Amino acid sequence: MYQPPPRASALFGGIAFIAVIAAQAFAIMTSPAEGDMGHLQKIMYVHVPAAWMAFISFFVVLVFSILYMVRKRENDDLIAASAAEVGAVFTGLTLALGMIWGRPAWGVWWVWDARLTSTLVLFLIFVGYLALRSFVDDQSQRARWSAAVGAFGAINVPIVYMSVKWWRTLHQPPSSPDTLDPAYTMGLRLNAIALLLVTIYFIRKRYEIARLERATEHLAESVAMGGK
Amino acid sequence: MAWKDDWRRVRAIARKDLTTELRAKAGFNGVASLAVTILILLGLALGPDGEALRNAAVGAVWLATLFSGVLAFNRSFQVELESGALEPLLLYPGPRWTIFAGKLLGNLVFVSLMVAVVMIVGIVLYGITIPDRWPTLLGVTALGVVGLVVLGTFYASMASRSRAREVLLPLLLFPMLVPVLLAATTASKALLGADLMHESGAWIRLLIGYDIVFLIATFIAFEHVIEA
Protein backbone atom coordinates (compact mmCIF):
# COMPACT_ATOMS: atom_id res chain seq x y z
CA MET A 1 0.00 0.00 0.00
CA TYR A 2 1.26 3.43 -0.90
CA GLN A 3 1.61 5.38 2.31
CA PRO A 4 1.16 9.13 2.38
CA PRO A 5 3.98 10.99 4.10
CA PRO A 6 3.68 12.32 7.65
CA ARG A 7 2.45 15.88 7.92
CA ALA A 8 5.19 18.50 7.83
CA SER A 9 4.95 19.83 11.32
CA ALA A 10 3.02 23.06 11.49
CA LEU A 11 4.76 23.70 14.79
CA PHE A 12 8.13 23.62 13.06
CA GLY A 13 6.84 26.06 10.48
CA GLY A 14 5.56 28.39 13.15
CA ILE A 15 8.86 28.30 15.02
CA ALA A 16 10.73 29.00 11.79
CA PHE A 17 8.65 32.09 11.03
CA ILE A 18 9.03 33.39 14.57
CA ALA A 19 12.78 32.87 14.27
CA VAL A 20 12.82 35.05 11.17
CA ILE A 21 10.87 37.81 12.91
CA ALA A 22 13.23 37.67 15.87
CA ALA A 23 16.35 37.65 13.71
CA GLN A 24 15.13 40.58 11.65
CA ALA A 25 14.19 42.56 14.75
CA PHE A 26 17.59 41.90 16.28
CA ALA A 27 19.44 42.88 13.12
CA ILE A 28 17.44 46.04 12.51
CA MET A 29 17.80 47.27 16.04
CA THR A 30 21.44 46.47 16.61
CA SER A 31 23.06 47.39 13.31
CA PRO A 32 24.51 50.87 13.18
CA ALA A 33 23.95 53.27 10.30
CA GLU A 34 26.54 52.93 7.58
CA GLY A 35 28.46 55.73 5.82
CA ASP A 36 26.48 57.35 3.06
CA MET A 37 23.96 54.58 2.64
CA GLY A 38 22.48 55.24 6.04
CA HIS A 39 20.26 52.40 7.05
CA LEU A 40 19.91 51.08 3.51
CA GLN A 41 22.27 48.23 4.24
CA LYS A 42 19.56 46.75 6.45
CA ILE A 43 18.09 45.32 3.27
CA MET A 44 21.10 43.04 3.27
CA TYR A 45 19.53 41.04 6.13
CA VAL A 46 16.80 39.80 3.82
CA HIS A 47 18.55 40.01 0.45
CA VAL A 48 21.68 38.00 1.25
CA PRO A 49 20.00 35.13 3.15
CA ALA A 50 17.44 34.85 0.35
CA ALA A 51 20.30 34.44 -2.11
CA TRP A 52 21.92 31.81 0.08
CA MET A 53 18.64 29.90 0.30
CA ALA A 54 18.42 29.93 -3.49
CA PHE A 55 21.86 28.34 -3.71
CA ILE A 56 21.10 25.80 -1.02
CA SER A 57 17.89 24.84 -2.83
CA PHE A 58 19.81 24.42 -6.03
CA PHE A 59 22.30 22.22 -4.26
CA VAL A 60 19.44 20.05 -3.03
CA VAL A 61 18.17 19.83 -6.61
CA LEU A 62 21.64 18.70 -7.72
CA VAL A 63 22.01 16.04 -5.02
CA PHE A 64 18.58 14.53 -5.48
CA SER A 65 18.74 14.70 -9.27
CA ILE A 66 21.92 12.65 -9.19
CA LEU A 67 20.42 10.34 -6.56
CA TYR A 68 17.42 9.76 -8.80
CA MET A 69 19.61 8.94 -11.78
CA VAL A 70 21.43 6.41 -9.63
CA ARG A 71 18.62 4.92 -7.50
CA LYS A 72 15.57 5.61 -9.67
CA ARG A 73 13.45 6.23 -6.56
CA GLU A 74 10.44 8.42 -7.23
CA ASN A 75 10.78 10.22 -3.90
CA ASP A 76 14.20 11.54 -4.91
CA ASP A 77 12.63 13.15 -7.95
CA LEU A 78 9.87 14.67 -5.82
CA ILE A 79 12.35 16.16 -3.36
CA ALA A 80 14.35 17.66 -6.22
CA ALA A 81 11.20 19.16 -7.72
CA SER A 82 10.12 20.58 -4.38
CA ALA A 83 13.51 22.15 -3.83
CA ALA A 84 13.39 23.61 -7.34
CA GLU A 85 10.08 25.33 -6.70
CA VAL A 86 11.23 26.73 -3.36
CA GLY A 87 14.53 27.76 -4.97
CA ALA A 88 12.69 29.61 -7.69
CA VAL A 89 10.71 31.54 -5.07
CA PHE A 90 13.86 32.56 -3.21
CA THR A 91 15.70 33.45 -6.40
CA GLY A 92 12.82 35.68 -7.43
CA LEU A 93 12.84 37.27 -4.01
CA THR A 94 16.61 37.81 -4.21
CA LEU A 95 16.18 39.61 -7.52
CA ALA A 96 13.35 41.79 -6.26
CA LEU A 97 15.30 42.75 -3.16
CA GLY A 98 18.42 43.37 -5.21
CA MET A 99 16.47 45.82 -7.33
CA ILE A 100 14.87 47.49 -4.33
CA TRP A 101 18.33 47.95 -2.84
CA GLY A 102 19.79 49.08 -6.13
CA ARG A 103 17.31 51.82 -6.89
CA PRO A 104 18.28 54.14 -4.03
CA ALA A 105 21.91 52.97 -4.03
CA TRP A 106 22.65 53.37 -7.74
CA GLY A 107 19.74 55.44 -8.97
CA VAL A 108 18.48 52.83 -11.41
CA TRP A 109 16.26 49.77 -11.09
CA TRP A 110 18.69 47.51 -12.90
CA VAL A 111 22.39 47.27 -13.57
CA TRP A 112 24.11 44.43 -15.35
CA ASP A 113 26.22 43.89 -12.27
CA ALA A 114 27.83 40.46 -11.97
CA ARG A 115 25.77 39.09 -9.11
CA LEU A 116 22.41 40.46 -10.15
CA THR A 117 22.87 39.22 -13.70
CA SER A 118 24.02 35.77 -12.59
CA THR A 119 21.06 35.49 -10.23
CA LEU A 120 18.77 36.36 -13.13
CA VAL A 121 20.26 33.54 -15.20
CA LEU A 122 19.91 31.21 -12.22
CA PHE A 123 16.25 32.16 -12.03
CA LEU A 124 15.80 31.30 -15.69
CA ILE A 125 17.42 27.91 -15.17
CA PHE A 126 14.97 27.18 -12.33
CA VAL A 127 12.07 28.33 -14.48
CA GLY A 128 13.19 26.07 -17.32
CA TYR A 129 13.29 23.10 -14.96
CA LEU A 130 9.78 23.80 -13.71
CA ALA A 131 8.51 24.39 -17.26
CA LEU A 132 9.92 21.04 -18.36
CA ARG A 133 8.04 19.29 -15.57
CA SER A 134 4.78 20.95 -16.53
CA PHE A 135 5.17 19.97 -20.18
CA VAL A 136 5.85 16.29 -19.61
CA ASP A 137 2.94 14.11 -18.58
CA ASP A 138 4.52 10.70 -18.22
CA GLN A 139 5.81 10.46 -14.65
CA SER A 140 8.81 8.27 -15.37
CA GLN A 141 9.94 10.40 -18.29
CA ARG A 142 9.38 13.57 -16.32
CA ALA A 143 11.52 12.29 -13.48
CA ARG A 144 14.35 11.12 -15.71
CA TRP A 145 14.42 14.27 -17.79
CA SER A 146 14.15 16.54 -14.74
CA ALA A 147 17.08 14.76 -13.16
CA ALA A 148 19.32 15.47 -16.15
CA VAL A 149 18.13 19.06 -16.56
CA GLY A 150 18.40 19.72 -12.82
CA ALA A 151 21.88 18.26 -12.54
CA PHE A 152 23.14 20.10 -15.63
CA GLY A 153 21.63 23.37 -14.45
CA ALA A 154 23.28 23.02 -11.07
CA ILE A 155 26.65 22.14 -12.59
CA ASN A 156 26.38 25.20 -14.79
CA VAL A 157 25.73 27.63 -11.91
CA PRO A 158 29.38 28.21 -10.95
CA ILE A 159 30.33 28.46 -14.63
CA VAL A 160 27.64 31.06 -15.19
CA TYR A 161 28.76 33.08 -12.17
CA MET A 162 32.37 32.95 -13.28
CA SER A 163 31.66 33.95 -16.87
CA VAL A 164 29.38 36.82 -15.89
CA LYS A 165 31.95 38.05 -13.37
CA TRP A 166 34.69 38.06 -16.01
CA TRP A 167 32.31 39.77 -18.40
CA ARG A 168 31.93 42.58 -15.91
CA THR A 169 35.40 42.99 -14.44
CA LEU A 170 36.69 45.10 -17.28
CA HIS A 171 33.88 47.57 -17.00
CA GLN A 172 33.90 48.59 -13.33
CA PRO A 173 30.19 48.81 -12.67
CA PRO A 174 28.60 49.55 -9.33
CA SER A 175 28.31 46.30 -7.46
CA SER A 176 26.69 45.08 -4.29
CA PRO A 177 28.91 45.73 -1.28
CA ASP A 178 31.15 42.80 -0.65
CA THR A 179 33.13 43.42 2.46
CA LEU A 180 31.25 43.03 5.66
CA ASP A 181 31.92 44.96 8.82
CA PRO A 182 31.95 42.54 11.77
CA ALA A 183 29.22 44.64 13.33
CA TYR A 184 26.86 43.19 10.79
CA THR A 185 27.85 39.53 10.62
CA MET A 186 25.96 38.37 13.68
CA GLY A 187 22.71 39.77 12.40
CA LEU A 188 23.35 38.26 9.00
CA ARG A 189 24.09 34.83 10.42
CA LEU A 190 20.98 34.82 12.60
CA ASN A 191 18.81 35.79 9.66
CA ALA A 192 20.40 33.14 7.49
CA ILE A 193 19.78 30.39 10.05
CA ALA A 194 16.21 31.51 10.60
CA LEU A 195 15.51 31.63 6.88
CA LEU A 196 17.09 28.20 6.52
CA LEU A 197 14.50 26.84 8.93
CA VAL A 198 11.76 28.38 6.79
CA THR A 199 13.32 26.89 3.66
CA ILE A 200 13.41 23.43 5.20
CA TYR A 201 9.78 23.82 6.20
CA PHE A 202 8.82 24.95 2.68
CA ILE A 203 10.62 22.07 0.99
CA ARG A 204 9.13 19.51 3.36
CA LYS A 205 5.65 20.90 2.90
CA ARG A 206 6.00 21.01 -0.87
CA TYR A 207 7.34 17.45 -0.85
CA GLU A 208 4.42 16.29 1.26
CA ILE A 209 2.04 17.77 -1.31
CA ALA A 210 3.87 16.05 -4.16
CA ARG A 211 3.83 12.70 -2.34
CA LEU A 212 0.11 13.03 -1.60
CA GLU A 213 -0.65 13.80 -5.23
CA ARG A 214 1.26 10.72 -6.34
CA ALA A 215 -0.37 8.63 -3.62
CA THR A 216 -3.79 9.71 -4.85
CA GLU A 217 -2.84 8.81 -8.42
CA HIS A 218 -1.64 5.39 -7.33
CA LEU A 219 -4.81 4.81 -5.36
CA ALA A 220 -7.00 5.86 -8.24
CA GLU A 221 -5.13 3.48 -10.52
CA SER A 222 -5.62 0.56 -8.16
CA VAL A 223 -9.32 1.39 -7.81
CA ALA A 224 -9.62 1.34 -11.59
CA MET A 225 -7.91 -2.00 -11.70
CA GLY A 226 -10.25 -3.32 -9.00
CA GLY A 227 -7.46 -4.30 -6.67
CA LYS A 228 -5.81 -3.24 -3.47
CA MET B 1 36.63 -4.60 -32.85
CA ALA B 2 33.52 -3.52 -30.98
CA TRP B 3 34.85 0.00 -31.05
CA LYS B 4 34.98 -0.12 -34.81
CA ASP B 5 31.34 -1.22 -34.94
CA ASP B 6 30.35 1.60 -32.63
CA TRP B 7 32.15 4.15 -34.75
CA ARG B 8 30.52 2.78 -37.87
CA ARG B 9 27.13 3.18 -36.21
CA VAL B 10 27.93 6.75 -35.26
CA ARG B 11 28.93 7.59 -38.81
CA ALA B 12 25.86 5.86 -40.19
CA ILE B 13 23.50 7.86 -38.00
CA ALA B 14 25.34 11.09 -38.79
CA ARG B 15 25.28 10.36 -42.50
CA LYS B 16 21.59 9.49 -42.39
CA ASP B 17 20.74 12.70 -40.55
CA LEU B 18 22.85 14.83 -42.84
CA THR B 19 21.58 13.37 -46.07
CA THR B 20 17.94 13.67 -45.05
CA GLU B 21 18.53 17.20 -43.87
CA LEU B 22 20.68 18.45 -46.70
CA ARG B 23 18.40 16.96 -49.31
CA ALA B 24 15.19 18.23 -47.83
CA LYS B 25 14.35 21.62 -49.28
CA ALA B 26 13.34 22.99 -45.93
CA GLY B 27 16.45 21.66 -44.28
CA PHE B 28 19.72 23.50 -44.50
CA ASN B 29 18.51 26.15 -46.91
CA GLY B 30 15.61 27.01 -44.68
CA VAL B 31 17.61 27.27 -41.49
CA ALA B 32 20.44 29.16 -43.12
CA SER B 33 17.98 31.55 -44.72
CA LEU B 34 16.39 32.17 -41.37
CA ALA B 35 19.77 32.92 -39.81
CA VAL B 36 20.58 35.40 -42.54
CA THR B 37 17.16 37.00 -42.21
CA ILE B 38 17.71 37.46 -38.48
CA LEU B 39 21.07 39.03 -39.22
CA ILE B 40 19.47 41.44 -41.65
CA LEU B 41 16.68 42.31 -39.25
CA LEU B 42 19.17 42.96 -36.49
CA GLY B 43 21.10 45.18 -38.86
CA LEU B 44 17.95 47.15 -39.57
CA ALA B 45 17.08 47.39 -35.92
CA LEU B 46 20.54 48.40 -34.71
CA GLY B 47 21.84 50.40 -37.66
CA PRO B 48 22.38 52.22 -39.93
CA ASP B 49 25.30 53.87 -38.18
CA GLY B 50 28.43 51.99 -39.27
CA GLU B 51 30.06 52.29 -35.90
CA ALA B 52 27.06 50.87 -34.06
CA LEU B 53 26.84 47.99 -36.49
CA ARG B 54 30.49 47.10 -36.18
CA ASN B 55 30.09 47.00 -32.39
CA ALA B 56 26.98 44.88 -32.67
CA ALA B 57 28.33 42.48 -35.29
CA VAL B 58 29.63 39.75 -33.01
CA GLY B 59 26.49 39.72 -30.90
CA ALA B 60 24.27 39.70 -33.96
CA VAL B 61 26.10 36.74 -35.52
CA TRP B 62 25.84 34.69 -32.34
CA LEU B 63 22.20 35.53 -31.72
CA ALA B 64 21.28 34.62 -35.29
CA THR B 65 23.16 31.36 -34.79
CA LEU B 66 21.43 30.58 -31.50
CA PHE B 67 17.91 31.27 -32.73
CA SER B 68 18.37 29.29 -35.92
CA GLY B 69 20.23 26.57 -34.13
CA VAL B 70 17.26 25.60 -31.99
CA LEU B 71 15.35 24.87 -35.16
CA ALA B 72 18.11 22.64 -36.41
CA PHE B 73 18.28 20.75 -33.10
CA ASN B 74 14.58 20.04 -32.88
CA ARG B 75 14.58 18.94 -36.49
CA SER B 76 17.37 16.47 -35.87
CA PHE B 77 14.95 14.41 -33.81
CA GLN B 78 11.86 15.28 -35.78
CA VAL B 79 12.48 12.76 -38.52
CA GLU B 80 12.51 9.85 -36.10
CA LEU B 81 9.49 11.20 -34.28
CA GLU B 82 7.36 11.58 -37.37
CA SER B 83 8.15 8.20 -38.80
CA GLY B 84 8.13 6.46 -35.43
CA ALA B 85 11.67 5.36 -36.04
CA LEU B 86 12.98 6.11 -32.58
CA GLU B 87 11.80 2.87 -30.99
CA PRO B 88 13.34 0.60 -33.63
CA LEU B 89 16.52 2.63 -33.38
CA LEU B 90 16.60 1.99 -29.66
CA LEU B 91 15.83 -1.69 -30.01
CA TYR B 92 18.61 -2.20 -32.52
CA PRO B 93 21.58 -3.84 -30.81
CA GLY B 94 24.40 -1.50 -29.95
CA PRO B 95 25.26 1.00 -27.25
CA ARG B 96 22.99 4.01 -26.89
CA TRP B 97 25.75 6.54 -26.80
CA THR B 98 26.33 5.94 -30.48
CA ILE B 99 22.90 7.40 -31.21
CA PHE B 100 23.84 10.57 -29.37
CA ALA B 101 27.26 10.69 -30.98
CA GLY B 102 25.74 10.26 -34.42
CA LYS B 103 23.21 13.03 -33.86
CA LEU B 104 25.94 15.21 -32.38
CA LEU B 105 28.19 14.73 -35.37
CA GLY B 106 25.36 15.44 -37.79
CA ASN B 107 24.41 18.61 -35.94
CA LEU B 108 28.03 19.74 -35.70
CA VAL B 109 28.44 19.59 -39.45
CA PHE B 110 25.07 21.23 -40.02
CA VAL B 111 25.58 24.09 -37.57
CA SER B 112 29.20 24.65 -38.63
CA LEU B 113 28.09 25.14 -42.22
CA MET B 114 25.35 27.47 -41.04
CA VAL B 115 27.75 29.50 -38.92
CA ALA B 116 30.10 29.81 -41.86
CA VAL B 117 27.30 31.29 -43.95
CA VAL B 118 26.23 33.63 -41.15
CA MET B 119 29.76 34.84 -40.55
CA ILE B 120 30.38 35.62 -44.18
CA VAL B 121 27.12 37.51 -44.47
CA GLY B 122 27.83 39.24 -41.18
CA ILE B 123 31.27 40.38 -42.27
CA VAL B 124 29.75 41.95 -45.34
CA LEU B 125 26.62 43.48 -43.81
CA TYR B 126 28.25 44.78 -40.66
CA GLY B 127 31.42 46.10 -42.23
CA ILE B 128 33.92 43.92 -40.41
CA THR B 129 37.58 43.98 -41.32
CA ILE B 130 39.17 40.58 -40.96
CA PRO B 131 41.70 40.83 -38.16
CA ASP B 132 45.26 39.49 -38.01
CA ARG B 133 44.23 36.94 -35.41
CA TRP B 134 41.46 35.46 -37.53
CA PRO B 135 42.61 31.84 -36.95
CA THR B 136 42.14 32.33 -33.22
CA LEU B 137 38.78 33.92 -33.95
CA LEU B 138 37.79 30.83 -35.91
CA GLY B 139 38.97 28.68 -33.02
CA VAL B 140 36.82 30.61 -30.57
CA THR B 141 33.85 30.25 -32.88
CA ALA B 142 34.46 26.53 -33.24
CA LEU B 143 34.63 26.05 -29.46
CA GLY B 144 31.42 28.01 -29.07
CA VAL B 145 29.70 25.95 -31.74
CA VAL B 146 30.72 22.73 -29.97
CA GLY B 147 29.20 23.93 -26.71
CA LEU B 148 26.05 25.03 -28.51
CA VAL B 149 25.65 21.76 -30.40
CA VAL B 150 26.40 19.46 -27.45
CA LEU B 151 23.76 20.97 -25.20
CA GLY B 152 21.41 21.75 -28.07
CA THR B 153 21.37 18.13 -29.25
CA PHE B 154 20.96 16.82 -25.73
CA TYR B 155 18.11 19.11 -24.73
CA ALA B 156 16.42 18.61 -28.09
CA SER B 157 16.36 14.85 -27.48
CA MET B 158 13.92 15.65 -24.68
CA ALA B 159 12.19 18.83 -25.83
CA SER B 160 11.36 17.46 -29.27
CA ARG B 161 9.34 14.71 -27.59
CA SER B 162 7.41 16.96 -25.24
CA ARG B 163 4.56 19.37 -25.63
CA ALA B 164 5.35 22.94 -26.70
CA ARG B 165 8.73 21.94 -28.08
CA GLU B 166 9.24 25.25 -29.89
CA VAL B 167 9.19 27.15 -26.66
CA LEU B 168 10.66 24.52 -24.36
CA LEU B 169 13.95 24.04 -26.18
CA PRO B 170 15.00 27.71 -26.16
CA LEU B 171 13.69 28.14 -22.62
CA LEU B 172 15.86 25.28 -21.38
CA LEU B 173 18.83 25.85 -23.66
CA PHE B 174 19.47 29.59 -23.68
CA PRO B 175 20.13 30.10 -19.96
CA MET B 176 22.51 27.14 -20.09
CA LEU B 177 24.36 28.73 -23.01
CA VAL B 178 25.07 32.03 -21.22
CA PRO B 179 28.71 31.14 -20.57
CA VAL B 180 29.17 30.22 -24.24
CA LEU B 181 27.52 33.41 -25.43
CA LEU B 182 29.57 35.60 -23.09
CA ALA B 183 32.84 33.81 -23.82
CA ALA B 184 32.43 33.67 -27.59
CA THR B 185 31.23 37.25 -28.00
CA THR B 186 33.68 38.85 -25.59
CA ALA B 187 36.69 36.96 -26.93
CA SER B 188 35.63 37.60 -30.53
CA LYS B 189 35.23 41.30 -29.89
CA ALA B 190 38.66 41.41 -28.30
CA LEU B 191 40.18 39.55 -31.24
CA LEU B 192 38.50 41.83 -33.76
CA GLY B 193 40.27 44.67 -32.03
CA ALA B 194 43.80 44.36 -30.80
CA ASP B 195 43.06 42.28 -27.70
CA LEU B 196 45.29 44.65 -25.76
CA MET B 197 44.42 43.01 -22.48
CA HIS B 198 44.94 39.47 -23.73
CA GLU B 199 41.60 38.44 -22.39
CA SER B 200 40.79 36.02 -25.19
CA GLY B 201 43.05 33.39 -23.63
CA ALA B 202 41.01 33.17 -20.47
CA TRP B 203 37.75 32.95 -22.40
CA ILE B 204 39.18 30.20 -24.61
CA ARG B 205 40.09 28.20 -21.54
CA LEU B 206 36.58 28.70 -20.18
CA LEU B 207 35.07 27.46 -23.44
CA ILE B 208 37.30 24.41 -23.49
CA GLY B 209 36.40 23.60 -19.89
CA TYR B 210 32.70 24.09 -20.58
CA ASP B 211 32.81 21.89 -23.68
CA ILE B 212 34.62 19.09 -21.86
CA VAL B 213 32.30 19.20 -18.84
CA PHE B 214 29.15 19.01 -20.91
CA LEU B 215 30.48 16.52 -23.44
CA ILE B 216 31.11 14.14 -20.56
CA ALA B 217 27.87 14.98 -18.77
CA THR B 218 25.66 14.57 -21.84
CA PHE B 219 27.17 11.25 -22.82
CA ILE B 220 26.62 9.94 -19.30
CA ALA B 221 23.07 11.26 -19.07
CA PHE B 222 21.87 10.35 -22.56
CA GLU B 223 21.21 6.78 -21.50
CA HIS B 224 18.72 8.13 -18.94
CA VAL B 225 16.75 10.43 -21.16
CA ILE B 226 16.44 8.44 -24.36
CA GLU B 227 14.10 5.73 -23.06
CA ALA B 228 10.75 6.10 -24.71
Added chain:
Amino acid sequence: MNTIALNQTFIIAAYSVTWLVLIGYAARLLRKGARVRSEYDRVARENTGAVKQ
Protein backbone atom coordinates in the same frame (compact mmCIF):
# COMPACT_ATOMS: atom_id res chain seq x y z
CA MET C 1 18.03 64.30 5.18
CA ASN C 2 15.97 63.61 2.14
CA THR C 3 18.11 60.61 1.30
CA ILE C 4 17.44 59.02 4.65
CA ALA C 5 13.70 59.43 4.27
CA LEU C 6 13.89 57.99 0.77
CA ASN C 7 15.99 55.13 1.96
CA GLN C 8 13.46 54.38 4.65
CA THR C 9 10.79 53.90 1.99
CA PHE C 10 12.94 51.33 0.26
CA ILE C 11 13.85 49.56 3.47
CA ILE C 12 10.17 49.23 4.31
CA ALA C 13 9.48 48.10 0.75
CA ALA C 14 12.17 45.43 1.01
CA TYR C 15 10.86 43.96 4.23
CA SER C 16 7.26 44.16 3.04
CA VAL C 17 8.08 42.31 -0.16
CA THR C 18 9.96 39.69 1.82
CA TRP C 19 7.04 39.03 4.15
CA LEU C 20 4.54 39.13 1.32
CA VAL C 21 6.46 36.41 -0.44
CA LEU C 22 7.10 34.29 2.65
CA ILE C 23 3.54 34.42 3.94
CA GLY C 24 2.07 34.23 0.46
CA TYR C 25 4.00 31.09 -0.43
CA ALA C 26 3.28 29.53 2.96
CA ALA C 27 -0.43 30.21 2.49
CA ARG C 28 -0.32 28.70 -0.99
CA LEU C 29 1.35 25.57 0.36
CA LEU C 30 -1.10 25.23 3.22
CA ARG C 31 -4.13 25.65 0.97
CA LYS C 32 -2.78 23.22 -1.60
CA GLY C 33 -1.84 20.80 1.15
CA ALA C 34 -5.34 20.80 2.56
CA ARG C 35 -6.90 20.36 -0.86
CA VAL C 36 -4.58 17.51 -1.83
CA ARG C 37 -5.09 15.74 1.48
CA SER C 38 -8.86 15.88 1.24
CA GLU C 39 -8.62 14.56 -2.31
CA TYR C 40 -6.49 11.69 -1.06
CA ASP C 41 -8.96 10.92 1.71
CA ARG C 42 -11.80 10.94 -0.78
CA VAL C 43 -10.11 8.49 -3.12
CA ALA C 44 -9.05 6.35 -0.16
CA ARG C 45 -12.69 6.09 0.96
CA GLU C 46 -13.74 5.12 -2.56
CA ASN C 47 -11.02 2.52 -2.66
CA THR C 48 -12.13 0.89 0.55
CA GLY C 49 -15.65 0.92 -0.82
CA ALA C 50 -14.55 -0.74 -4.03
CA VAL C 51 -12.63 -3.41 -2.16
CA LYS C 52 -15.60 -4.13 0.07
CA GLN C 53 -17.61 -4.99 -3.01
